[in-house]
Amino acid sequence: AQTVTQSQPEMSVQEAETVTLSCTYDTSESDYYLFWYKQPPSRQMILVIRQEAYKQQNATENRFSVNFQKAAKSFSLKISDSQLGDAAMYFCAYMDGANSKLTFGKGITLSVRP
Amino acid sequence: SQTIHQWPATLVQPVGSPLSLECTVEGTSNPNLYWYRQAAGRGLQLLFYSVGIGQISSEVPQNLSASRPQDRQFILSSKKLLLSDSGFYLCAWGDSGIEQFFGPGTRLTVL
Numbered sequence: 001a002q003t004v005t006q007s008q009p010e011m012s013v014q015e016a017e018t019v020t021l022s023c024t025y026d027t028s029e030s031d032y033y034l035f036w037y038k039q040p041p042s043r044q045m046i047l048v049i050r051q052e053a054y055k056q057q058n059a060t061e062n063r064f065s066v067n068f069q070k071a072a073k074s075f076s077l078k079i080s081d082s083q084l085g086d087a088a089m090y091f092c093a094y095m096d097g098a099n100s101k102l103t104f105g106k107g108i109t110l111s112v113r114p
Numbered sequence: 115s116q117t118i119h120q121w122p123a124t125l126v127q128p129v130g131s132p133l134s135l136e137c138t139v140e141g142t143s144n145p146n147l148y149w150y151r152q153a154a155g156r157g158l159q160l161l162f163y164s165v166g167i168g169q170i171s172s173e174v175p176q177n178l179s180a181s182r183p184q185d186r187q188f189i190l191s192s193k194k195l196l197l198s199d200s201g202f203y204l205c206a207w208g209d210s211g212i213e214q215f216f217g218p219g220t221r222l223t224v225l
Contacts, residue, residue: 004157033212043202045158045216091157100146100208101173104157 002027004094006105013082014113020067021077021108023092031097034068034075039107040088048090051075053097079110087112116141120205120217127224133178133192135220137205140186145207147188148214149180152202164188200224 003026013019025034036048051059051068058066063083067076079086092105117140127133139145146165150158160173162180170180177196181189188205205217 006157043219043221045204045206047213050213093158095212100212100214101160101163102148102150102158102214104159106155106157 002029002032002094002096002103004092004103004105006092006108008108009106010109010111012111012113013079013086015082015084017082018078018080019082019110021079021090021092021110023075023077023105025073025075025092025094027073027094027096029096029098033095033097034066035093035095035102036064036066036075036077037091037093037104038086038088039091040085045091049077082112084112084114086110116207116215118205118207118215118217120203120220122220123218124221125223127195127222129197129224130194133190133195133199133222135190135203135205135222137188137190137217138186139207142186142207142209144185145209147182148206148208149188149190150204150206152204152219154201158204162190195224197224 005024032053034051038046038048049059049061049064063080065078089107089109091107094103119138148163149161152158164170164182178192203220206214208214
């Protein structure tokens with residue numbers, strides 16, 4: 001079975017600085033997708049960024065980028081120029097290419113210091 | 115555009131009482147539908163998913179059940195709630211792509 005591990009329960013970053021959130025996963029599949037979701041205090045789950053395993057290029061969405069290390073099964077999220085609105089819980093998630101079921105990590109709470 | 119609704123937003127129920135949570139999607143047809151539960155301090159756990167009317171797959175054995183009486187309606191039920199059923203329940207939908215879109219969620223407290 002696939003597993004997703006987020007070992008850091010909390011992190012803090014100064015506004016305008018850069019922070020990296022870590023995630024590792026375990027799978028025997030070669031076709032899969034990885035995601036980072038943001039859950040603000042409203043608890044609405046928002047997709048931040050996604051990465052297809054077959055793509056070597058790391059995904060980027062504005063201030064958000066990933067470092068996808070397929071061999072190491074690592075998928076970290078980098079947030080540049082952190083803003084107060086980035087404060088939230090962030091979840092790493094995995095989806096097998098053969099089905100559409102998401103497996104989530106336990107999440108990390110990110111706080112942003114003004 | 116597509117929207118997803120969940121109700122109620124908040125629910126407090128006694129142990130042993132029944133449960134019915136509803137999820138509806140607008141603006142799309144034949145979506146894949148999902149129920150997730152988020153326990154306190156934990157990630158989301160997939161409970162049920164459905165690829166069509168009357169087609170329900172269960173991921174975790176428990177005292178919950180799901181039904182899909184209409185194409186864009188997904189219901190989560192229980193005949194008798196347990197304390198361990200407390201949590202935040204999220205419904206999501208997806209199309210033929212890989213992205214899933216989540217509803218606003220229902221906070222369930224079982225006392």
